[in-house]
Amino acid sequence: MGWGDLGAFGEPSKETPNLDQMAAEGMLFLDFYTASPLCSPSRAALLTGRLPVRNGFYTTNGHARNAYTAQDVVGGIPDSELLLPELLKKAGYTNKIIGKWHLGHRPQFHPLRHGFDEWFGSPNCHFGPYDSRERPNIPVYRDWEMIGRYYEDFHIDLKTGEANLTQLYLQEALDFISKQQASQQPFFLYWAIDATHAPVYASKQFLGTSQRGLYGDAVREIDDSVGRIVKHLQKLGISENTFVFFTSDNGAALISAPTQGGSNGPFLCGKQTTFEGGMREPAIAWWPGHIPAGGVSHQLGSVMDLFSTSLSLAGLQPPSDRHIDGLDLSPVLLQGKLLDRPIFYYRGNELMAVRAGLYKAHYWTWSNSWEEHGKGIDFCPGQSVAGVTTHSQEEHTYLPLLFHLGRDPGEKYPLSFTSEEYLQAVEHISGLVQQHKATLVPGQPQLNVCDQAVMNWSPPGCEKLGKCLKAPESDPKKCSWPH
């Protein structure tokens, strides 16, 4: 989902009454970022509070490439990483993930081995359908075991766009919350639905309800679902005791537009890029009685802050044996403070850009290669800024491209290299970069090796369902990451 997909963020159809209401009752973050313009690294960062370059969710197979846990990827979340649910357990929390995990699908990466107590969802995206010979369909798990596969047992009609998955995920959320409330046990619910990801789907009752086509139908269903979850908390009388945060893992995928792609509002380009459209996210915090209603924050925030903030609100300390990139936003949420901090925009293991205050310095620019672009893959459709949305990897290390995101949120007008404003801002940002790089210890890259043999051929539980498939011989290769 993109920054511009909610009514509260200026989507012209304004079809998200529940999320808009949540913003009106809570705090709207206008400058909130993901840690990567792609799903897996972004989610790994959220759950570890650490940049993908630290937690291993990147590739070194190519320069500045986005990578994720495709089915044949061998790696996943390292055991050495401490995930938010692992830490929350110490404070008695029951942790559940509903939806897409995306931190590795091999047994050692299973979410219940990394702090979650319950799972209903899938390890990968709902790509498919596959033929079960070349490639298995993605499994859907309940806790330790697979209970079926997408397209086979959990239907997605690619022709009509109909699938009831969001409803299943919603019901699971409501049930979990009810159970926790009944047993008076604290809980962490990671509601990681995979709508609005392409292939886009929505439940029957939402199909055709949006002005925006199928993508808009999916947004409406998400909006409705979030509304139901929030109302459920209120009905159960635990809303003043439950911190709720809504955000997205990367900007809208413009390659799927117009019927399957969302909106990044006035920002440049989309998913896969380190322009604002790829990494600035819609974000809403809600906690009645604690976060004042109608707040709007310009705090530079990150999905990694959800790690630190959640720990803080649970009365826990973050681990002290490693670098944590997340900030504790509770002073922002509860006292309206503004914390000074930069935002680092990575693509793979390359620091592409840095934002400090309203200035953003690009050290590398790239949308995608001419070769990919020639195949019709366009991360910036209808947009073209000379020297910025480049199709070759352009280095600006010694003379960064600098934008003022207040005057120029669309990153169209680089500041003059000789202006006083440029010199001062770049000097400041260069200092932050030096500091950042000096202490950076990259993790072991997890997304370099691919092997057909590690795909979801025979997930645990497949025997009971008669759904085990025969894996091919192991043949590890370097993964290919074109973007």
Added chain:
Amino acid sequence: MGWGDLGAFGEPSKETPNLDQMAAEGMLFLDFYTASPLCSPSRAALLTGRLPVRNGFYTTNGHARNAYTAQDVVGGIPDSELLLPELLKKAGYTNKIIGKWHLGHRPQFHPLRHGFDEWFGSPNCHFGPYDSRERPNIPVYRDWEMIGRYYEDFHIDLKTGEANLTQLYLQEALDFISKQQASQQPFFLYWAIDATHAPVYASKQFLGTSQRGLYGDAVREIDDSVGRIVKHLQKLGISENTFVFFTSDNGAALISAPTQGGSNGPFLCGKQTTFEGGMREPAIAWWPGHIPAGGVSHQLGSVMDLFSTSLSLAGLQPPSDRHIDGLDLSPVLLQGKLLDRPIFYYRGNELMAVRAGLYKAHYWTWSNSWEEHGKGIDFCPGQSVAGVTTHSQEEHTYLPLLFHLGRDPGEKYPLSFTSEEYLQAVEHISGLVQQHKATLVPGQPQLNVCDQAVMNWSPPGCEKLGKCLKAPESDPKKCSWPH
């Protein structure tokens, strides 16, 4: 000002608390349009309820050209046109214009000859400063007479961007409202300030207050001023008896970006074009006790509707001897109805595009000429949609380019000419076009002839001030309109 310039419309700095509050207390229009992507024709349309092609505010000197009442333009609002204030007079209204008139600067076009009772402001834009030999500075009038000139008596510091004009216009508005309330007389106030037009200015107390630079400072001052006007109505106890509408005369001028240009949100291009960025406007209706708070309307609206709606609210009938393009929006405002009507996008006397429902058909596309573009004049900076943002005038009369503005608000993906959806929508829109053209009687074009002699050399009152300048010999020529 552009659609995307207000927080309520998704401007990422969200610096318009008063206008956002006005929207929260009133009705937000998301699909509201001007009648021309340029100032004079738009304002003529607002005050007459008629398209510029009918009221004469267009040129035939070139095909599909924007024109306005530059200082040397001979024409202006014809006597045969009936303006809103002329009609409101019949119901006992006192009418005041504060700010830019732009419907002609020669004596016969004076606003007090066209229904206004009072005027404080100027006949043209605040371009300048001029040398008084080649070109006079623009006069500022109080009622019938000039009381000074921009840059000479009403300072605009182009270096710092400081000018207190909006404050003068604000005070004038507050005083007028107080006077009318005291005398218990109904009033029509046309508060037509000329900020945020380039050269952009703001008062000292607003300079540097915005994240968005000088343009944002001007927006903040407008926001603050509107807030004061609205609070003044409340303080005087007449807010439930006063209909207030906020909108703009054209999309943000992107040629002035980034320091002097605004935002058209997710829409294509800006001022001067018939893409959404040029003609879709921010719009807010406010009338406590009558318009329900928090309303959001997808009514296709037009500045021309303000003519018809104001008459209706004043209990008056629109003239029956001419075609009125404006609709009475009171059922929309008061009962939340949706009225079916198309939007016609004109550039000069050419019907460039038509919107019906969510479909928009382009009959002609053009941003500006290669020649102008080569000079650095870019109405679509950073945006480029092949075959759409063309630099030659492209005719699509027999096969219109069709966009679905719900799925594709940015006008990036023309529908396939062979799709059923295309055929049905174009058939419907073609019918509307035929109907429109069949009954269209173009007015006498007012913006064809230019003459240095008609400039503001010696406006009435200049003698008292010793500010009369000598006009050159009359030398009427065809005006040149490059866009």
